[in-house]
Amino acid sequence: MAEIRNYTINFGPQHPAAHGVLRLVLELDGEVIVRADPHIGLLHRATEKLAETKTWLQTVPYLDRLDYVSMMCNEHAYCLAVEKLLGVEVPLRAQYIRVMMDEVTRILNHLLNIGTHALDIGAMTMVLYTFREREDLMDVYEAVSGARLHAAYYRPGGVYRDLPERMPQYAENKFKNAETVRRLNEARQGSLLDFLEDFTNRFPTYVDEYETLLTDNRIWKQRTVGVGVVSPERALALGFSGPMLRGSGVEWDLRKKQPYEVYDRMEFDVPVGVNGDCYDRYLVRIEEMRQANRIVRQCIDWLRKNPGPVITDNHKVAPPPREKMKAGMEDLIHHFKLFTEGMHVPPGEVYAAIEHPKGEFGVYAISDGGNKPYRLKLRSPGFPHLAATDEMAKGHMIADATAIIGTIDLVLGDTDR
Amino acid sequence: MSARLESLCQNLQNVLGDRVAGLKTSLGEVTLEVAAGHYLETARILRDHPDLRFEQLMDLTGVDYSAWGDGAWSGPRFAAVCHLTSVSKNWRLRLRVFAPDDGFPVLPSVVGLWNSANWYEREAFDLYGILFEGHPDLRRILSDYGFVGHPFRKDFPISGYVEMRYDPDQRRVVYQPVTIEPRENTPRIIREDSYGDVGHG
Numbered sequence: 001m002a003e004i005r006n007y008t009i010n011f012g013p014q015h016p017a018a019h020g021v022l023r024l025v026l027e028l029d030g031e032v033i034v035r036a037d038p039h040i041g042l043l044h045r046a047t048e049k050l051a052e053t054k055t056w057l058q059t060v061p062y063l064d065r066l067d068y069v070s071m072m073c074n075e076h077a078y079c080l081a082v083e084k085l086l087g088v089e090v091p092l093r094a095q096y097i098r099v100m101m102d103e104v105t106r107i108l109n110h111l112l113n114i115g116t117h118a119l120d121i122g123a124m125t126m127v128l129y130t131f132r133e134r135e136d137l138m139d140v141y142e143a144v145s146g147a148r149l150h151a152a153y154y155r156p157g158g159v160y161r162d163l164p165e166r167m168p169q170y171a172e173n174k175f176k177n178a179e180t181v182r183r184l185n186e187a188r189q190g191s192l193l194d195f196l197e198d199f200t201n202r203f204p205t206y207v208d209e210y211e212t213l214l215t216d217n218r219i220w221k222q223r224t225v226g227v228g229v230v231s232p233e234r235a236l237a238l239g240f241s242g243p244m245l246r247g248s249g250v251e252w253d254l255r256k257k258q259p260y261e262v263y264d265r266m267e268f269d270v271p272v273g274v275n276g277d278c279y280d281r282y283l284v285r286i287e288e289m290r291q292a293n294r295i296v297r298q299c300i301d302w303l304r305k306n307p308g309p310v311i312t313d314n315h316k317v318a319p320p321p322r323e324k325m326k327a328g329m330e331d332l333i334h335h336f337k338l339f340t341e342g343m344h345v346p347p348g349e350v351y352a353a354i355e356h357p358k359g360e361f362g363v364y365a366i367s368d369g370g371n372k373p374y375r376l377k378l379r380s381p382g383f384p385h386l387a388a389t390d391e392m393a394k395g396h397m398i399a400d401a402t403a404i405i406g407t408i409d410l411v412l413g414d415t416d417r
Numbered sequence: 418m419s420a421r422l423e424s425l426c427q428n429l430q431n432v433l434g435d436r437v438a439g440l441k442t443s444l445g446e447v448t449l450e451v452a453a454g455h456y457l458e459t460a461r462i463l464r465d466h467p468d469l470r471f472e473q474l475m476d477l478t479g480v481d482y483s484a485w486g487d488g489a490w491s492g493p494r495f496a497a498v499c500h501l502t503s504v505s506k507n508w509r510l511r512l513r514v515f516a517p518d519d520g521f522p523v524l525p526s527v528v529g530l531w532n533s534a535n536w537y538e539r540e541a542f543d544l545y546g547i548l549f550e551g552h553p554d555l556r557r558i559l560s561d562y563g564f565v566g567h568p569f570r571k572d573f574p575i576s577g578y579v580e581m582r583y584d585p586d587q588r589r590v591v592y593q594p595v596t597i598e599p600r601e602n603t604p605r606i607i608r609e610d611s612y613g614d615v616g617h618g
Contacts, residue, residue: 041559046568053575055603084444236472236504239533252504344608347486350444351500351511353475362476364500368486370607379476379500387536416559 006034013042017120017402020412024389024405028398036393036401038386043416051376055342056082056156059373064150066378067414070109071141072101073356074414075154080260081352081363082156085345088317093308094158095261100299101144101153102354103292104196107203108137109357109409110285110292117282117406118214121223121399126213133206136199143167143192156343157318158311163303167195193300200297207289214282224278228392228404231276238391239384242359243288244408247273247281254355266295278407285409288357317343342371356381358409382408382415422447425508428468433459439513448511456514457525463501463510464530471501471510474531477538479545484571487607495522495547499534516547526552544569575599 007028012018021042027035047066051059063074076098083090090098115130138148143164145151153160167188170181187198214220230240235248245252253270255263271287273280311318319338320331345367353362359381366375385408392404422442429440429449436459439450451459463471477499482490493515501510516522526549527534538549539558546567549555557564566573576599584591 041557041561044559049569049575053599053601053605058603234532237532239474239531241475250504257507258509340603341606342603348443349446349448349511351446351476351509360475362500364476364478364498366480368489368607370605371603372605374485375480377476377478377498383536384533387533 011401013039017405019116019405019410022386022405022410022412024401026393026398026401031397031399033393033396033398033401036390038389040386040412040416043412045417047417048376048378051373053372055371056345056373057338057342059376060155061150061152063378064152065413066380066417067109067356067358067361067382067411068149069112069411070105070357071149071151072098072105072153073109073354073361075152076102077352077354077356077361077363078365079154079156080354081350081365082345084350084352085348085365085367086156086317086343087346088157088312088314090158090261090312091309092262093162093303093306094310096299096302096306097159097163097310098154099261099263099266100196100296100303101159103295103299104137104140106292106357107289107296108134108141110289111137113406113409114210114214114282114285117403117409118220120402120406121220123214123217123220126210129206129209129213133199133203136195139167140192140196140199143195155311155318157314158309160311162310163192165191167192193304196296197300200293200300203293204290207286207293211286215286221279223400223403224282224407226275227278227396227400228407229275229277230388230392234391235276238388240359240388241381241384242356243281243284244359244381244385246271247284248276249273254353254360258353260352260354266298268292268295278403281407344369344371345373351379353379358382358411358414359385378417380414380417382410382412386410386415419445421508425510429510432462432466432468446509446511448513450513450515453514453517453524457527457530460499460512460527460530463512469503469508470505471503471508473502473504474499474527474533474537475502476500477527477534477541479541479547479569481545481569481571493517494519495545497524497541497547499527522547523550524548525550528552543567546570 009026011024011026013021013023023039025037026033047062050062060075063078064071066074111130111134115127118126141151142148145153169188170184172178172181187195230248232248232250235245235250249272251270251272256270268291271284273284315334319335324331325335347367347369349366351362351364353360361381362379364377365373368374389404393401425447426440436451436455438452441448463469477497480496480498481494483494495516496513499512501512514524516524524547526538536558538552539556541547542555543557543559544567560568576595576597578595579592580595581590581592
């Protein structure tokens with residue numbers, strides 16, 4: 001009788017369903033996964049080490065490049081950590097802007113996740129729909145910060161600038177005729193808040209469309225129901241957070257339990273799964289998008305009524321306005337010192353965590369009183385989730401590996417740092 | 418200090434007794450320090466005791482204190498810092514343990530208590546060279562296959578030691594000593610206490 005041996009294959013690092021550069025070594029018994037060993041680090045850029053050589057402010061743009069589908073949330077945790085160390089108060093309007101942009105980011109992230117997850121396991125159309133809405137939100141990012149992806153919009157002490165009064169508009173060119181341009185610009189006549197409000201009015205219908213495509217789709221259910229089941233006890237032991245933890249039925253949301261910024265003033269519900277499989281996590285994400293939409297609307301409402309400063313007036317932390325800098329000696333000195341030497345953060349250590357779309361994103365910062373972090377540890381949500389792949393994939397068919405990678409909402413920039 | 422943190426500190430003192438080597442509250446966060454010998458036992462109590470119930474290990478990281486305050490550090494060099502969360506009590510705790518030997522830092526592994534420690538300990542081993550006794554699979558995780566050294570130690574240069582390029586003669590990728598030099602535009606400065614004090618705008 002021939003000797004039967006397990007077969008080992010490489011999944012990635014260039015596999016389209018690997019969401020970047022994940023190398024997954026799968027040991028197979030026939031078509032059944034016996035062991036899954038993820039090899040990460042192919043996108044390791046040593047952000048934490050680089051941060052030790054940069055001033056506290058210069059580190060902000062590096063944070064965007066971690067989880068490059070939810071940029072502003074990464075910055076948020078970092079800014080919270082620095083502010084906590086400094087003991088700086090953030091103006092209320094800046095807090096509302098941050099919450100609003102966080103929720104916009106959450107929608108962006110979940111849209112990408114649901115679109116690509118469906119794409120990975122065979123529902124080609126989803127990604128076309130979700131990217132249609134992502135385009136609008138990317139425009140919001142661009143209008144607010146000037147960049148579609150790497151915003152660097154949150155700064156220690158507030159946000160870089162106030163929300164713009166007008167939206168950029170499309171211009172006619174040889175690909176877009178007058179009629180198309182008019183239709184595209186219809187929602188862009190007013191301010192950014194008008195545009196975003198128009199989006200929030202449309203968005204629930206879009207989510208209904210996604211649900212029509214997927215929620216009761218028998219192929220989708222066949223691929224996700226009962227796949228990658230994690231019990232609540234295991235989810236806790238494995239360090240899960242965010243939708244992965246809530247999908248398993250643990251009601252834990254930092255926005256509710258340990259509220260930061262103005263989340264305690266927001267009305268929203270936290271969806272919780274029952275079975276802890278890929279399908280429940282999908283449902284949790286769908287509902288989170290609806291709730292995020294609700295929060296964005298509440299923020300728009302408040303921001304319309306309450307103008308005010310958006311960054312602290314402590315010029316040891318945030319630069320003075322440019323007009324003042326042109327005339328005032330003191331302001332010029334502040335500006336110069338801040339952008340050459342940087343701010344001095346009192347010695348101490350702090351761990352600031354936020355409810356990132358993927359889970360708990362934490363920043364552990366140690367300062368020894370210098371103008372640079374002594375140590376910066378970034379607790380990315382994807383890292384423990386990916387570590388659990390082995391446990392989740394064991395005993396499943398090889399085709400379920402893609403479903404499991406899709407459901408953990410993997411972004412390698414975030415996992416590898 | 419809020420009442421919640423006070424009760425957490427009180428519980429820690431009561432339950433752990435003389436295992437506590439240091440207990441500090443600052444910026445609304447509680448930091449517990451224990452000796453390496455008590456580490457595993459303390460971790461088990463923190464997880465299982467009904468007054469503490471830290472079910473989750475959110476983060477574990479190595480820290481190299483050798484360059485602290487431009488040479489002001491006198492304690493042991495390497496530490497492992499855990500961030501624990503209690504979902505049922507809604508508490509957070511930072512647990513720090515120093516590795517006794519600077520030259521050969523070894524600490525017990527907590528993988529058996531919190532499975533999430535598996536990759537975190539691999540990471541701390543990879544980046545800082547801290548060995549975790551009892552870890553089932555202590556391999557490098559983030560750095561390249563065959564990497565030498567522990568890159569996050571303070572004496573490891575930011576540019577590294579080797580770089581990789583394609584060699585057209587040998588028709589393969591080769592390693593060679595780095596040809597770049599780190600460029601530091603802003604030096605690292607620690608000013609006296611009151612300098613540019615944020616609190617005094």
